[in-house]
Amino acid sequence: MVHQYKNNGINIVLDVNSGGVHVVDDLVYDVISQLKAIDEENMSAEKIGEAEGTIVSQLSEIYTEEEIKEALADIQELTEAEQLFTKDIYRDYITDFKKRETVVKALCLHIAHDCNLACRYCFAEEGEYHGRRALMTYEVGKKALDFLIANSGNRRNLEVDFFGGEPLMNWQVVKDLVRYGREQEALHNKKFRFTLTTNGVLLNDEVMDFANREMANVVLSIDGRKEVHDHMRPFRKGQGSYDLILPKFKKLAESRKQTDYYVRGTFTHNNLDFAEDVLHLANEGFKQISVEPVVSEESEPYAIKKEDIPQICEEYDRLAVEMIERHKKEEDFNFFHFMIDLKQGPCVAKRLSGCGSGTEYLAVTPWGDFYPCHQFVGEEKFLMGNVDTGITNTEIRDEFKLCNVYAKEKCRDCFAKFYCSGGCAANSYKFHNSITDTYDIGCELQRKRVECAIMIKAALAE
Numbered sequence: 001m002v003h004q005y006k007n008n009g010i011n012i013v014l015d016v017n018s019g020g021v022h023v024v025d026d027l028v029y030d031v032i033s034q035l036k037a038i039d040e041e042n043m044s045a046e047k048i049g050e051a052e053g054t055i056v057s058q059l060s061e062i063y064t065e066e067e068i069k070e071a072l073a074d075i076q077e078l079t080e081a082e083q084l085f086t087k088d089i090y091r092d093y094i095t096d097f098k099k100r101e102t103v104v105k106a107l108c109l110h111i112a113h114d115c116n117l118a119c120r121y122c123f124a125e126e127g128e129y130h131g132r133r134a135l136m137t138y139e140v141g142k143k144a145l146d147f148l149i150a151n152s153g154n155r156r157n158l159e160v161d162f163f164g165g166e167p168l169m170n171w172q173v174v175k176d177l178v179r180y181g182r183e184q185e186a187l188h189n190k191k192f193r194f195t196l197t198t199n200g201v202l203l204n205d206e207v208m209d210f211a212n213r214e215m216a217n218v219v220l221s222i223d224g225r226k227e228v229h230d231h232m233r234p235f236r237k238g239q240g241s242y243d244l245i246l247p248k249f250k251k252l253a254e255s256r257k258q259t260d261y262y263v264r265g266t267f268t269h270n271n272l273d274f275a276e277d278v279l280h281l282a283n284e285g286f287k288q289i290s291v292e293p294v295v296s297e298e299s300e301p302y303a304i305k306k307e308d309i310p311q312i313c314e315e316y317d318r319l320a321v322e323m324i325e326r327h328k329k330e331e332d333f334n335f336f337h338f339m340i341d342l343k344q345g346p347c348v349a350k351r352l353s354g355c356g357s358g359t360e361y362l363a364v365t366p367w368g369d370f371y372p373c374h375q376f377v378g379e380e381k382f383l384m385g386n387v388d389t390g391i392t393n394t395e396i397r398d399e400f401k402l403c404n405v406y407a408k409e410k411c412r413d414c415f416a417k418f419y420c421s422g423g424c425a426a427n428s429y430k431f432h433n434s435i436t437d438t439y440d441i442g443c444e445l446q447r448k449r450v451e452c453a454i455m456i457k458a459a460l461a462e
Helices: 027-041 045-050 051-058 065-080 091-097 139-150 167-188 205-214 227-231 242-255 273-283 308-327 348-353 394-401 425-432 440-461
Strands: 004-007 010-016 019-025 106-110 155-162 191-198 216-221 260-268 288-293 361-364 369-372
Touching: 004 091, 004 440, 010 027, 010 191, 010 227, 019 027, 019 440, 027 065, 045 051, 045 065, 051 065, 051 440, 106 139, 139 155, 139 167, 139 361, 155 167, 167 191, 167 205, 205 216, 205 242, 227 242, 227 260, 227 440, 242 260, 260 273, 273 288, 273 308, 288 440, 308 440
Parallel strands: 106 155, 106 361, 155 191, 191 216, 216 260, 260 288
Antiparallel strands: 004 010, 010 019, 361 369
16 A cells, blocks of 8 residues: 655655655656556556556656656665565454453553543543542552553563543552552562653642652643633633643653653644644743644534544644744754654554553553543443452453454555554544444544654655
8 A cells, every 4th residue: 555645845655564655756756646546456566567658658748758767667676675565464464463362561540530620621521430539549559550460461561640530639649559569560570650640730849759750751731822721621610720730830841851741732623723732832841742632522512523624634734844944943842643653663563453452451440440441431331340350341352352453444445554553442432332433533633643744754854
């Protein structure tokens, strides 16, 4: 599979199966387009040679015969080197992939099903997750860590995210669980990577000091410009939270030397000019930024709609160009959705199945129930077990084990499939009642982000 596109004046050819990215001139771009039209799926170096007469005839009004033959020779060389028109080797690999023995490597601990904000788009319903307000006890958290250790096999590096609601509302238990985890590392030859997601309301110097010692990453929730943030992320009585959290987030980012954190925002139908929010955060000094589209029912006034897609794509283009310009001025910042590794990237299993929800990654409620991920919490159909019993609903685990890009019909012919790994299973279920479908709006935006990310790499390599 070969994907071609033009962005910011750059002609880009992506060989999907090999991951090869080629920046080409108009001639090579047009010749590849003609070859795709002849027989993209079965194109080979030999067939390229056989197609020479046809290509020359089709493009003779634009290019000379000598130019076209030279371009065909270059394309043949790339094809022989398996960097263009490569075959899909993963389609056969998937048979063994389904049989793989999985281990649990990460937990999302819902340390608090409670929150001190009332964000309008919150999928957790102000922290309650379709249920009751509750704080995780140390005993439940300890059992969860014990479960992770016991079910992690030979994997040494384990991840635990303290999540909510708002985890700082249960801060003492967070600290106690980190201490317990550190005590277990040497005993079991494991290494915990702890992370924290917070809205910042309760952030203070003591929390920052502890986080800087113990948390490998901290996610700070802020939507961008003050008016955008305060409209969507108010306190329960309606007042905004921007002025309270911004200076705290700046202090934490600087204390971590502008690494190992993210300011993480959500954009909605209300701020389709979200590039302004990304740039606002960059102008405030943040170097690690993630601003993501809201996922919600279409009936919500803030929901992203199909008709919003063209404007959103234009914003991604605008943001990508601005990031290139800032790079020239040494004013770089990282935008999470434009971060892409073209040299190595994730392993095959990751490219095929994504985050590993329901198998390698689980969410744990305050009372110790297991769900495939935080977005399934409260959906009783997906209750997998408990810290006291372990995983008892193995059918759910096995269903998620089979969730991969080849199980999703919409993914099979998508050029972005090995970058998004099939997208979010929870979003698929939310819109189609199946984890092997896709969230269509999300797919459109993901494809655009991949194109922009590759374009940035190409532009900076020039």
